[in-house]
Amino acid sequence: MLSLFGILALYLALFFALLQSILPCWGYWQQNPHLLAFARPAAFGQFIYVLLAYFFLTIAFVNNDFSIIYVAANSHPYLPIIYRLTALWGGHEGSILLWVLLLNIWTIFLCFVAKHKDFAKGCDNKTLALALAILGVISFSFLCFLIFSSNPFSIADEIQKAKDLNPLLQDPGFIIHPPMLYMGYVGFSITFAITEAALIRGKLDAAWAQLTRHFAIGAWCFLTLGITLGSWWSYHVLGWGGFWFWDPVENASLLPWLAGIAFIHILILVEKRSLAIGWCSLLAIFSFGLSLLGTFLVRSGILVSVHTFANDPTRGIFLLLLFFILMLLALSIYIFYLPQATKKPNISSWFSREMFLLMNSALLFIAMLTILLGTLYPLILDALQLGRISVGAPYFNLVMLPQVVLILALMVLASLVEQKNRGMMLAHLGFAILILGVILSGLFTQEKEMRIKIGQAVNIAAYRFYFVDTHHIQGPNYRGIGATFDVFKNKRHITSMHPEKRIYPVREMVMSKVAIHPSIFRDLYLALGEPFDAQEWSIRLYYKPFIRWIWFGAFLMIIGGVLSIWQRTKRIP
Amino acid sequence: MKKTFPFIILFSLFFLLWYELFNGMNQKYSTSLVGETIVNFQLPNILPTKATLSHQDLIGQVCLLNIWATWCYACKVEAPMLMEIQQKYHIPIYGIVYKDDIQQVKAWLKKYGDPYRLLGNDPYGSVSLDFGIYGTPETFIINREGKIVYRHIGSIDKKSWENTLYPLIKKL
Numbered sequence: 001m002l003s004l005f006g007i008l009a010l011y012l013a014l015f016f017a018l019l020q021s022i023l024p025c026w027g028y029w030q031q032n033p034h035l036l037a038f039a040r041p042a043a044f045g046q047f048i049y050v051l052l053a054y055f056f057l058t059i060a061f062v063n064n065d066f067s068i069i070y071v072a073a074n075s076h077p078y079l080p081i082i083y084r085l086t087a088l089w090g091g092h093e094g095s096i097l098l099w100v101l102l103l104n105i106w107t108i109f110l111c112f113v114a115k116h117k118d119f120a121k122g123c124d125n126k127t128l129a130l131a132l133a134i135l136g137v138i139s140f141s142f143l144c145f146l147i148f149s150s151n152p153f154s155i156a157d158e159i160q161k162a163k164d165l166n167p168l169l170q171d172p173g174f175i176i177h178p179p180m181l182y183m184g185y186v187g188f189s190i191t192f193a194i195t196e197a198a199l200i201r202g203k204l205d206a207a208w209a210q211l212t213r214h215f216a217i218g219a220w221c222f223l224t225l226g227i228t229l230g231s232w233w234s235y236h237v238l239g240w241g242g243f244w245f246w247d248p249v250e251n252a253s254l255l256p257w258l259a260g261i262a263f264i265h266i267l268i269l270v271e272k273r274s275l276a277i278g279w280c281s282l283l284a285i286f287s288f289g290l291s292l293l294g295t296f297l298v299r300s301g302i303l304v305s306v307h308t309f310a311n312d313p314t315r316g317i318f319l320l321l322l323f324f325i326l327m328l329l330a331l332s333i334y335i336f337y338l339p340q341a342t343k344k345p346n347i348s349s350w351f352s353r354e355m356f357l358l359m360n361s362a363l364l365f366i367a368m369l370t371i372l373l374g375t376l377y378p379l380i381l382d383a384l385q386l387g388r389i390s391v392g393a394p395y396f397n398l399v400m401l402p403q404v405v406l407i408l409a410l411m412v413l414a415s416l417v418e419q420k421n422r423g424m425m426l427a428h429l430g431f432a433i434l435i436l437g438v439i440l441s442g443l444f445t446q447e448k449e450m451r452i453k454i455g456q457a458v459n460i461a462a463y464r465f466y467f468v469d470t471h472h473i474q475g476p477n478y479r480g481i482g483a484t485f486d487v488f489k490n491k492r493h494i495t496s497m498h499p500e501k502r503i504y505p506v507r508e509m510v511m512s513k514v515a516i517h518p519s520i521f522r523d524l525y526l527a528l529g530e531p532f533d534a535q536e537w538s539i540r541l542y543y544k545p546f547i548r549w550i551w552f553g554a555f556l557m558i559i560g561g562v563l564s565i566w567q568r569t570k571r572i573p
Numbered sequence: 574m575k576k577t578f579p580f581i582i583l584f585s586l587f588f589l590l591w592y593e594l595f596n597g598m599n600q601k602y603s604t605s606l607v608g609e610t611i612v613n614f615q616l617p618n619i620l621p622t623k624a625t626l627s628h629q630d631l632i633g634q635v636c637l638l639n640i641w642a643t644w645c646y647a648c649k650v651e652a653p654m655l656m657e658i659q660q661k662y663h664i665p666i667y668g669i670v671y672k673d674d675i676q677q678v679k680a681w682l683k684k685y686g687d688p689y690r691l692l693g694n695d696p697y698g699s700v701s702l703d704f705g706i707y708g709t710p711e712t713f714i715i716n717r718e719g720k721i722v723y724r725h726i727g728s729i730d731k732k733s734w735e736n737t738l739y740p741l742i743k744k745l
């Protein structure tokens with residue numbers, strides 16, 4: 001029953017998406033304001049049905065409706081309720097549904113913002129209708145993809161065995177990581193749509209730049225939060241003490257992030273001086289295109305990666321075609337409509353704000369290309385039959401370090417000539433703290449991998465770990481062994497740490513639950529390895545100084561972004 | 574020229590990904606090397622047991638050949654599974670280190686354990702390329718006649734070992 005309702009809701013959403021994409025375009029062509037006016041209600045209609053579909057799937061997860069294949073593949077009666085709600089995006093189908101839902105939420109948000117008196121100049125009725133049409137096309141494509149190749153509501157022919165959610169994903173960090181990441185990815189589709197609409201209407205002016213910048217910063221904040229949570233998740237779930245692995249999936253999220261920062265900075269230039277308009281609209285296209293490319297790389301499984309939880313070759317074809325067609329259209333509009341007589345950048349001096357902003361965007365763009373090249377390099381070589389390789393951390397660390405140093409240097413120089421607002425300062429400070437955290441934790445990390453018996457102790461840095469005992473543990477959908485370690489510094493008891501080794505019987509997966517003792521200047525990180533007998537275990541022990549600074553810096557950047565949206569909104573009466 | 578540039582980039586990116594989507598996948602499921610005898614090679618052995626690792630070491634038993642690197646994250650994930658295979662299933666594992674530093678490899682073996690009988694050092698990746706590896710890690714099942722029976726791309730986990738690799742080995 002739920003499945004039927006769900007599919008019905010998806011089809012109705014598809015219908016509204018079609019209306020939303022076709023009618024405004026036709027209306028614009030025919031100069032018919034009535035047809036243009038269809039865009040908003042169609043967007044609302046689509047939103048309601050996508051929300052309903054999402055709601056039905058949630059109900060199916062909560063009620064353990066295992067007649068639906070997707071639910072059976074990603075849930076289990078013993079799965080705690082909070083993970084049942086989030087298991088919805090634990091697999092491919094559900095995450096595409098989430099993608100569409102978030103796109104709809106952004107679209108509705110745009111509808112409201114465009115009506116607001118502060119922003120009405122940047123997005124009048126015609127521009128809004130065109131932007132909604134573009135968003136409608138994107139949404140229509142993804143709904144087709146959802147319904148025809150990744151239907152989360154498919155019914156099983158035979159009785160299903162519940163397979164449980166991948167234990168790696170049963171973690172609080174994972175509850176909000178994908179939605180935030182997708183909010184960021186999808187947010188760039190809004191800036192993309194507004195920019196393309198403004199291109200067609202020939203209104204790439206300061207008001208457009210102001211509106212777009214708010215959305216771009218919003219999307220970028222979500223993306224930053226998503227990446228930060230992902231990094232935090234791999235730090236405390238995977239058990240290797242690492243926070244970034246230069247894995248293709250991680251790189252895929254970094255690409256739009258970098259293009260997004262370049263975009264935001266160039267938008268300032270457009271807003272204040274009407275400079276670099278072409279470059280700016282190109283960056284709008286890139287930041288969205290890279291989000292699509294990222295979705296393709298992750299979902300198609302074209303790059304061998306430990307992060308690839310869901311992949312299917314036939315799905316890759318659809319996403320690749322979508323990426324190609326949308327980019328082809330976007331670039332054609334860009335070439336065709338870009339005003340020929342854009343002002344040549346008239347930079348007053350080399351040591352000026354404009355110059356720094358331009359150089360900054362160029363550097364960030366190069367950084368993005370470097371990572372893109374590293375990520376695609378194995379594919380390029382393979383296609384040219386020059387052999388097969390994988391590009392790992394050594395390449396990325398080597399090529400990114402000088403670029404980061406350059407960007408930091410530029411940031412410091414720019415702070416001399418710029419009158420920055422508080423949000424921007426905070427974001428820059430956050431970036432500096434993040435880089436400091438990366439470098440210091442990289443330099444001063446200590447690690448030990450060893451065997452230890454109950455009653456023995458081991459030293460790392462100034463800390464002494466005393467192995468007290470082990471005990472049996474029983475969770476809702478797992479069982480396992482927990483260990484107790486007492487930690488001393490200068491013979492003073494600091495804390496007890498409780499790492500665990502869990503077995504999730506449904507998937508027969510063994511997981512290490514890491515114990516972390518955090519503080520501002522260092523983390524103590526303890527993971528259980530394998531038991532040799534009842535008394536003796538292998539353990540992994542890390543002393544990680546300044547590691548928290550990485551996430552702290554990232555959160556400062558996010559707060560800075562939020563602050564600069566808020567400040568700008570306040571200043572314009 | 575300036576205007577066509579973005580299109581050229583877009584088209585080449587598209588064709589690259591399109592080509593890889595099909596060919597990359599094909600290689601995954603039917604490698605041309607399966608069923609063929611392994612190539613002749615000889616590499617210096619990193620472990621103190623013997624001077625070299627060559628194709629002759631692999632012949633005469635059913636064994637695994639694991640190609641990996643210390644800089645490869647998926648190999649870290651795989652390391653405990655290889656230890657388990659060696660300790661619980663007693664299947665000989667031979668390794669080839671792909672484009673790596675010997676000191677780092679030694680540190681790795683101390684840290685994650687050493688499941689390898691012999692471990693060839695392939696600093697330029699030439700032998701690994703003869704095996705047609707797609708990335709690290711990759712593992713080949715080699716039978717008594719020295720023929721490649723199966724090729725596994727990516728890290729071996731409990732599931733792939735119990736459902737695919739081990740059943741195949743049991744039959745040999």
